[in-house]
Amino acid sequence: MTNSRRDFLKKTAGIALAANALPLMRPDGQSRVHAASAKLSNQSPVQSASDERFWSSVRSAFDLSPQFTNLESGYYSPQPGAGVKEVCEQAQRINELAAFYMRGNWPDDISRTKQQLARFSECPNEEILITRNTTESLNIVIMGLDLKSGDEAVYGPYEYGSMQVSFRQRAAREGIVCKVLDIPIISMHDDEIVKAYQAAITSKTKVILVSHIVYLTGQVLPVRRICDMAHELGIEVIVDGAHSFAHLADGITDLHGDYYGTSLHKWLMAPLGTGLLHVKKEKIKKLWPLYGDSNYATDKIEKLGHFGTQPPYLLSAIAEAMHFNQTLGLARKEARLRHIKNYWVERLADVPNIILPTPAEDHRSCAISLVGIRNKEPGELAKELYERYQIFTVSPGYPGAVRISPNIYTSIGELDRFVAAMKELAAAS
Numbered sequence: 163m164t165n166s167r168r169d170f171l172k173k174t175a176g177i178a179l180a181a182n183a184l185p186l187m188r189p190d191g192q193s194r195v196h197a198a199s200a201k202l203s204n205q206s207p208v209q210s211a212s213d214e215r216f217w218s219s220v221r222s223a224f225d226l227s228p229q230f231t232n233l234e235s236g237y238y239s240p241q242p243g244a245g246v247k248e249v250c251e252q253a254q255r256i257n258e259l260a261a262f263y264m265r266g267n268w269p270d271d272i273s274r275t276k277q278q279l280a281r282f283s284e285c286p287n288e289e290i291l292i293t294r295n296t297t298e299s300l301n302i303v304i305m306g307l308d309l310k311s312g313d314e315a316v317y318g319p320y321e322y323g324s325m326q327v328s329f330r331q332r333a334a335r336e337g338i339v340c341k342v343l344d345i346p347i348i349s350m351h352d353d354e355i356v357k358a359y360q361a362a363i364t365s366k367t368k369v370i371l372v373s374h375i376v377y378l379t380g381q382v383l384p385v386r387r388i389c390d391m392a393h394e395l396g397i398e399v400i401v402d403g404a405h406s407f408a409h410l411a412d413g414i415t416d417l418h419g420d421y422y423g424t425s426l427h428k429w430l431m432a433p434l435g436t437g438l439l440h441v442k443k444e445k446i447k448k449l450w451p452l453y454g455d456s457n458y459a460t461d462k463i464e465k466l467g468h469f470g471t472q473p474p475y476l477l478s479a480i481a482e483a484m485h486f487n488q489t490l491g492l493a494r495k496e497a498r499l500r501h502i503k504n505y506w507v508e509r510l511a512d513v514p515n516i517i518l519p520t521p522a523e524d525h526r527s528c529a530i531s532l533v534g535i536r537n538k539e540p541g542e543l544a545k546e547l548y549e550r551y552q553i554f555t556v557s558p559g560y561p562g563a564v565r566i567s568p569n570i571y572t573s574i575g576e577l578d579r580f581v582a583a584m585k586e587l588a589a590a591s
């Protein structure tokens with residue numbers, strides 16, 4: 163055997179070994195909160211929501227910028243340090259193995275992560291797909307629905323802009339009709355909200371789009387009741403779960419929607435560019451793929467996921483994020499998120515000039531809530547909060563208020579500084 167042939171065999175054997183041993187799915191992740199969490203087993207979620215020792219150990223699992231306080235977790239939430247490490251290590255290993263990995267282990271790693279996500283989200287594996295984000299998940303549905311000219315889609319003006327635009331594109335191209343509800347959801351009871359959706363339905367209505375948590379306000383909508391009402395009338399429901407997945411403890415199928423899309427980089431705290439689509443089994447066959455596919459049968463959800471080459475090193479970090487959330491427990495996490503929202507809202511409730519538009523009842527909001535100062539533009543308020551107090555938040559477009567979205571890494575000290583800043587600004591206005 164020549165030297166070069168021997169060298170080649172040695173090298174490829176090494177690669178094969180490395181590929182087989184590639185530990186893309188770590189069985190137990192690296193969460194630093196594991197030990198602290200085990201000590202809380204006797205506490206109810208609500209009791210542990212105010213256990214500051216525990217939550218400061220959770221905070222220490224994140225590498226947060228010391229330059230500012232981040233109250234804009236609604237856009238995306240940073241991964242714990244272990245998740246970032248996972249992405250970097252896998253990027254390095256996959257880069258070394260290159261096409262050898264992509265042609266070998268990649269498909270298996272996708273299906274393993276999908277199975278883990280199915281278990282985590284309590285959905286049947288054959289009903290979910292890993293996507294890049296909510297936009298992609300919901301566009302697969304909105305663009306793929308078998309609608310014809312004259313068919314109606316019903317949704318509120320508080321739905322995320324790009325979903326409305328996708329429906330409008332279908333209206334312009336194919337003549338479907340967009341019926342946009344004109345209702346002040348913030349001041350309406352859940353019964354009235356369900357009735358308003360029902361009142362908009364006609365014999366031509368085929369589909370409703372509704373957010374579980376409204377991005378503009380943080381309001382939780384009675385999605386399950388809307389789905390049940392719609393199904394009685396033979397209408398399908400697309401649930402925008404961008405803000406609810408791993409934020410509220412509800413399972414996807416508990417909501418009774420036909421389609422559900424979310425971004426894993428929001429409240430699950432997985433890497434940027436990761437999402438999930440759920441489609442009820444019996445609805446898959448009629449959905450047209452957005453990206454043409456001939457690899458899968460028409461009743462397989464994989465037919466909707468012909469995305470081409472993707473960054474595979476995000477997969478194991480999705481698993482890491484699920485592990486981290488499971489260690490916390492979703493009910494405990496939801497209770498903490500509601501606790502910290504109530505903490506700052508209660509301290510600003512009676513302050514002159516402060517307005518708090520988001521409904522405060524437990525079932526109508528969780529981590530996200532609006533706040534404003536009378537006669538102050540929200541853009542100006544966000545600017546002052548950042549420039550004078552190094553507190554970062556945004557005005558997503560609701561008149562007169564900015565959106566405050568803390569997360570499990572937010573400390574009580576940060577919220578105290580935010581409350582003090584708001585009181586100072588309100589007094590000066």
Ligand SMILES: Cc1ncc(COP(=O)(O)O)c(C=O)c1O
Binds near residue numbers: 237295322405425
């Ligand atoms: C309700 C809602 N839907 C969809 C999206 C789009 O999410 P992404 O950009 O992750 O696709 C967002 C983004 O914030 C949102 O708030």
